[in-house]
Amino acid sequence: MTLLVPPSYGDRFRDLIGSLTGISLPASKVQMIDQRLRRRVMAFGLRDTETYLRMLLEDRDMTDELRIVIDLITTNTTSFFREPSHFDFLVDEILPAILRRRGTGLTPRLKLWSAASSEGAEAFTAAMVLAEAQRAGRRFDYAILGTDISYRMLERATAAVYDSDQLATVPAHLLRRYVMTSADPALAGKARMVPELRRRVRFRYLNLMDDAYPVDRDVDVILLRNVLIYFAAEDKDRVIARMVTHLAPGGHLLVGHSESMAVRHPGLRQVRPTIFRKE
Incomplete structure (x- = not known):
């Protein structure tokens, strides 16, 4: 027995x-x-x-x-300008393609979703590079959504206050333009994103394991980076399948450099090792 x-x-x-x-x-x-x-x-x-x-x-x-x-x-490892080639691709390839595709009528609006946003470094990195593109004369609008399963991280992201060592990877000219420091001794060693960026970025709770996501279905760019590595294979497939339904035609899904082999979906075409385009 x-x-x-x-x-x-x-x-x-x-x-x-x-x-x-x-x-x-x-x-x-x-x-x-x-x-x-x-x-x-x-x-x-x-x-x-x-x-x-x-x-x-x-x-x-x-x-x-x-x-x-x-x-x-949950693991909440994050940093500003992590995997910087993705942000180069956003400004040099994705943004010009959107501007060409949407023509010269109304100001085109780019929607970006940071799908595992942690305390917001990824979302605010995207906001900085897009704000710089606007300063360079490109005519467009943008909105960024950051979602995460950790309420603690979402509170930090919404506050947009970071320790100085967290900002070490931000280029100096962007620090001067988009980060504020305070004369208050209690805030020594801390800095906050400027209101211009905070108005563009919002944060919301979302569990990637849910069957449906309360997110627009015409998102231009989804950053799903360095989260799939923690999921079982079948869960990865289901998450990616749901993500595809939220991408606009021609939209892009970006994953971490150790995750490209996890993306298997007939509606996506690989255009770079970690970048996929919705057909």
Whole structure:
């Protein structure tokens, strides 16, 4: 007779996070999970992480706590001008094509979606390069949407306040033009994006595992960079399929440099190693 051993709370927790967020947490991540949840274990005065996970999984009143856990588990690595060739392509290839395609009538409007925006560095990088294109005389309007699963990151992105070391990768002339510092000693070492950019960028909660996204279906550029690497293969395919429905004809999907092989969709044509165009 074979006895079936029920899954541990750790196994059930990893399955739950995978189903809710798409993030794959193999057994090798046990130590990482323990480290990230340690503060919550202590906050509840519990003796170990296993006890905390049992409470999280079995108590129906833990919805708010689960949201905190998702914030702690998700990886929020981000930086300004990360993978800069994408922003060059945006200004040198995508923007001119949109201007040609939409003619000389009304001012064309470019829509860009940063689909895993974290604390906003990617969205504000795009805003800076597009603002520079406007200053160079190109006539267009633009709007940027940043979405993320972490409420904590969305709050930071909306505030648009960054430590000086986070801004180290921003070119000096763009720092002078688009970043404000304060004389308040309490804000020493911090800077904020100028109102001109903050008006162009908005942030909203979105879970890429949801069956539908509350996003326009005529987006010109979707930045889905360095997030698919955390998903299982079948979840990657489903996310990409949903993304395609939000791209305008001729719109572009940009992924991270380690993710190009994950993009397999008949409606997309690869134009650069990490850049795909909707046919």
